[in-house]
Amino acid sequence: MTPTISWSKHGFLAYANPHLYVTHLECVDGQQWRFAPPHKLHPSPVSLVSWSNPSTDLVVADVSGNFYIYLAGVGLVSRSETPAYELTSYNHIEMIYQDLSVKSPLVGFRWLKIAKPSIINGAAVRDPASKQFSYSVKQVPPIGVTHPIPTKQACITVRRNGRITLYHQGEHKVEYHRVDCEPLPDVIDVSHASIGFLKDNRVMVSVVDSLTQQLFTYAVSIDWGHLTQSAARQKENPHYNTPDKDKTPPKLTATKLAQMALAPTYVFDDESEQCREGHFANLQVLNCTATHDISLLVWYQYEHETRFLRYQLVPETELVSSSFTQLAERKGITPTNPANAQRTLRLADELVRPGKLIRIDEMESSIVFVFEDRIDVFSLEMELINHKHSTPKDPSAMDIDRPVEPEVTKIASVFDVGYDFADIPASPMIVVSPTLSSHVAFYDNHPKLFPVERKWGQQLSKEHVYTMAVAFAHSHAQACYMNCCCDDLIVLIAAEVQRLAAAKPQLAQDIVSLVLSESHKAINFALDTFSRESVDKLISNPPLQKLLSLQLLLGELVPRPVVSDIAWVVLNMRSTSFGIMFSLSSIYAQVTKKKPIDDSLADSVTRGERIISLIGSVKWFIDLMVYIYQELFQLSICRNQPNMDSKVTMENSLALPILLAKVPRLFLMYALSSIGKTREILKKLHKDLAEANKLYTPMKEALNRYFSLTSQLPITFSSFENYLRECDAYISKELAAKLQGKDPGYALKLEQKLVCQGELLPEMQEIASVLLDRHQVNLNRDMKISELYFYDVDWLCVGVSSPHPPRRPLRLPITTDANEKQSPFQARLPYAVNEHIDALRKIVVSDGPKSRLRKCTRCRSVSLVTDPLVFDAPHTIGLWTMVFQRTCICGNSWVNIGN
Template identity: 40%
Template sequence: MCLTYLENTNGKDWQLAKTTPLTLKPSDDGVVSEIERLRWSNLSTDLAVWDVKGNFFILLAGVGLINDKKTEEANGHRANGSKTSNGAKDLNPNGSPRGDGPSYELTSYNHTEMIYRDIAPPQAHTKCVAFEWLNIEKPQIVNKPATLMGEENGVANYVYGVTQHHPPGTSHPIPTKQACVAVRQDGLFSLYYQGEHKVEYHKLAYNLAPDGREGSCTFTKAAIGFNSDKKIVVVAYDARSDLVLTYVISIDWGFLVESAQRQRSDPHYHTPKDSQIPPSLSCALVHEMRPEPTASCDFGEEKAFGKPEVVQQTLKSIELFSPYFQQGSNLEILITYECMNPVGSQPYTSAYRYNLENAMDSVGDLFDSMGDANAGDSREGLLRLVLQGHISLSKQVQQIETAISESLLLFIYTDGTIDAVNRETWEIVPSSDLKIEGQEQTTYPSTITSLLDCGFSFPELGPSPALLAVSPNMAAFVHYENGQLQFRPLERSSTKSVSLCGIGFAYMHACACYSTTSSDDLLVMLRNELFKTELEQPELAGHLVDLAMTESHKAINFQLNSFGKESVDKLLSNPPLQRLLSLQLVLGELHTKNKAIKDMAWIVLNLRSTSFGIMFSLSSIYRQMSKKKPAEDLLQDSVSRAECIMSLVGNIRWLIDLIVYFNQELLQLAFSKNNPEQSKVTVDNSVVLPVILGKVPRLFLMYSLSSIGKTHEILKKLYKELTESNKLYTPMKEALNRFFTACNSSPLNLGLFENFLRECEVYVNKELNNIVSNDRAQSLKLEQQLFCRGFVPDEVKYMANVLIERHSATISRDLKLADLYFYQNDWIDVGISRKEFGKPYVPLEEHFKPMIPRLRYSDNEVVDTLRKIVINAGPTKVYKMQSSIVGR
């Protein structure tokens, strides 16, 4: 078993990273069996693994086990402190976890630790036939379909919106804990759940055999789904009785329910052992039927994709699809059969779709044979499967997957083709009457729910594609071919639908933002489309870049002109802003004709991270200072504070050098005002002008400058108190000296520049109000040109000239121009002040591209872009740099 991910190699190219092997063992001296089933949890932290023998493992990503002798002895030499299948708990007599349990430390998500294993006994029929993670008890924000409102200047105007969706089925009562359920071939239903605290899992089992006898059934096919009434539904085919059985299962979470309520006010609450009522399971068999589809149905509503006459059919699969965000959505059961026509040609698939409904809601005799004694007088005993429709697929289905928050079903065929079916209409997406922009009688789609509505399609694969998985944004998929794992993005079928491509990307990018899903697959798709556009319609490449950025802002309702001084805290804690900046950085890397696009994103990203760093470091220092007086300071306190301060030095130095560069540009613009052709810096390619004219970057710059000043004053006060108390230990002394040296190295009075920015704020806001005259659309357009393109529009160029003159008049009187003008800051990689290096040459290994650091400091050194410290990269060969396709 190997772990890989989509990694960025140079800011604009991606690849599947070299795999990291993950080792599993059923026991300390056991042999690894073939892996059969893998599933990440809904939080993407826990990985469930099943092997062909029915052994079950849970791996936790992002942590490492602290291996000490005490821990190993406490665990009885079990794998990573996992609990064995007998259900023993590591608790003290009072119910709290033992202090000698396993301890973990945070690591990389490429590293996993086994935290649980359930080893199956050496007997037949223990393999897993169905598995699902329970949903998290947290409302989900889901995008509504983008709705067409009309066209403006040949570009469609779509309206975007969101809705809240409560995931169906039961959930672990404690929101930070997870649970999963499984069905084995012998009919054993298992619940694996985390306890009150820590990460260990516990097991609860129930025998689903109709007669209650162990081993009396053999489930060869099964599926698990969730109802809107917090119940679990299991549908399984028993090969012994030749029946399709339907169960409804409820979980009583016991003491965990009250514990969850107590933990809201006391996160460290532990339920006393004598009050720990364990969770329990209750189950009802609500329906049974033969696999042959004997139920009648009105086939007038049949959705058919070719309907050859059925002669022979074999049960292929059972699939359960839980209710999704569409109002009125229900649990749907899909039973598929592999069919052959009379002449015995290629097999095809016939699928029957059922709902689980109350028998009293309709008339029929489907359940006449049902007499389950376990149901008693329960309302669940009155449930029945009601046939909703029949689908004949002219191809043989290999697997069925869900996509886009389970609103689409993907039928993956053995010939390598893929069909997407809308669960609301049960029609193929896109519908056949979709007209793509650029064709005769063109229209845009009335709604957009995925890239398939925007002219994209799945590239065809070879027959019987192996291990195919679709990305959550349905923008790409991976499959195993010729011994290699291949990554394939969706492809635009029409070369003329460039605008629709940008709109579709923006919609799916918004989906990724709201669902906190990685958007790298979307960026790879957009990069490919940009390259294709550059080759086929180069005049539209810039339009695609601009549209993708501005429409992505619109899709998440991020309006650059709606922020003020009081909004900086919201901007700092705005996760979608990080996505938008990353998107702009990538598009800027691809579009080498306009480096300002990249520079604006790079500047704001770093201003944001610097502000975060200052905020967290000051918080840590304040928290420590509030616990004790300086006179009570210990060496360990000094070390902790010194680490906080040292983590800031690199970013402070970068920010100061950035401000110095801004002043260099402004002075150069003032000097070359009468002879602009003799200067490399002009109003049109300047970086500082869009920053101080644009509302959001100016706010970040002012906030960062203010934070530096506050930090400087706080640390000066702390230095004085520690010195007077004779508690200025060496770690703190050295860290403070480094910080003060970084602040004092500037040839510029930072306070003076901060005052200049305040004047800019007042002047720019006043002038913009006069220009736009309450026209919010025009105001937003100007801010987007400044921020997204790094371009000074003609409407505000007079303002740029005024600011240049004001800066020259106020700043130049208080500094030594020579020191400022010749100050070296080309390492910040902004504007025209850049160091040019050849790209490091690394021989290709197994078709993997080398990772190229963004910030080079010298031929042998690179800069850590997060901490802004120099790292020795060792000697490297270089090769001649070449421009990208967009550059050419």
């Protein structure tokens, strides 16, 4: 079975229609979603489309058997015998390999697994006493053959002429190489084929010969040649390259395991007492797991149903009666060791399902059967997971007074809390999301996304809202562990928030808060456990980034902008802190290698570019610092004048949660300290270079621009740093006293209320009052109060004065927007007409025809594709922004605009 549609972990949908197109989900304005206009990638009629496990490589085959491999997220720099590539957005895709030599169509294909363990979360289980859910996780090693080098990929194909081929990457670079197996001697014309992986690191290939109607099963052994030794050497030396004289190419060897005739295609119907004739449809090898052996699924199509026969590969000795085995032992005949015995296929069980099957997809912990009008999800034990309850005949009865279903005690997916795939008209091309939160079907050659729908348990009660939140958090955690885009899960949550808001608005806010807190819990991320010593870990912590990204989107669904503003501010503090840390270490390393007298113009250019790359981020942090002071100043005035009408209050303040919450406060202190260190190092560097007469123009201009940032500020770094230290010491002291005698989880609750909701519990309100008092004392020492009050920080787009798009109902199903004027893209940081703030570099960029821009598919950030180098650098400079070359500061994918 060769798929013609594939959904990558990065959120990109590749499909044949009949040519190859690629599209993706994108958020338009924080509330509406759509599929981007599809990009035509391959012209000839396509018969196979498949993303690799890491979702960077895309295999495409056409109806003639031509084979291509594309690489996403790279741009071709030079065309030569050894092409050079540069990293770029994932929607930029380059062909890196083609095989046009074999004119025989592909009938079977599979990517090899990656040689690293998978992380799978277990079901969330409710504690009978507390009624709360707990989460678990386990690490599963890869089972089956993998490329010896963990960072490289390989795939296996079967063609109609019976040829088995391995396409694999080498030691380094991205190019692929081809290895053929000897032609299979028993088959003439392969009509169907499927590939799987045995536990002994061999590949299982099952094929059907259309002429003999025989099913053959082979075991293919892969001798990786010099790649095996190279993999071992690369553990000690990642740059190790095998000398040409020692290189031995990989080799394939096929051994026949079993042969049998296809089962009869007629069945006897007891009710009508007549035979019904069907036909063989297809086959699929179901991979082995830690607890399940490999099996082969063969299915036959009838008029209204599909009949599945599942076979297991067993030693032939298991088919011999134990009586004969005992007789052989009495006669002194040694039985055959099962490990060395010939194997055969044994029928394990049979399953009949209504409808016509389109495809089977194997997920991490489930198997998805896609029918023309329905989707069935089975566990690895072949137990049906969805379709647990039917939709009530009277939907109007779904209200608060309706009897509650039995208490949910275990949640392994959204299907456990009443969701199921939407009922849809028949479609020949359907694919299920990697998160199991939605599916895409094609109608009139256009993709439409249908989130799963609530089929039961639609009561508007807090219990149902809580179990829904746990299910969403569980799915989000699995997406995090899989490193998988979960935009369709966010669409599902948005649809549920909209449904609840129409009936009881408070429940809509409750579910957002619960999803955020449970998502923290589901990946074991505790906001109250960090300290100053662990800020470095926070800067590079992927879970924090993913949780803030989720909060950023969900916060736009509730009428409290502070929820998304907190997430946006912390995300930016995280990237700013990283940029300062990276650049500072690079500048320091360069300075310590050379004396000032040995400095060159090239050194000056490199340092100058690194300093220039920081200016936007440092400016952003300085203005955030000013904004915090402005809010505190306004709150202080309002407290002294209760009747004063003010936009900023204790309830909607952004500054107070950032100061009171531990993680944002740590980022504030870290960034402020790093900026101070950078300033001191640059001052000393400026002095040393000037004394050595080596202060070249690039360095001089960069230093002047950097120092000018702080020349005319209404507040000083030292005053803000002193205030932060006072706040940190006082908060730590007061919380230690207030938390005595409290439940152990109460400290985490306080932090989650601050970060996830921007809400101050009574304990925090008392502390906030003292912080305002101390701020008032700080202001009295500062003579620039008028400048502080009128300082323009609107470009930050946070706080009570920031613009927020009007709330609009989510349109479902989601499809491509034929008329983009109805839903124009709204960048997160608009600046002026045809201008935006680069969300990564914090500089103004134009969206004119000469600008190469990219946008984030989730948070709507806009950024330049490449760094705007100021000086004429003779070589590529590794700036801190390269870490965000493919993904936004929120963690989602960039897409090049107009690509």
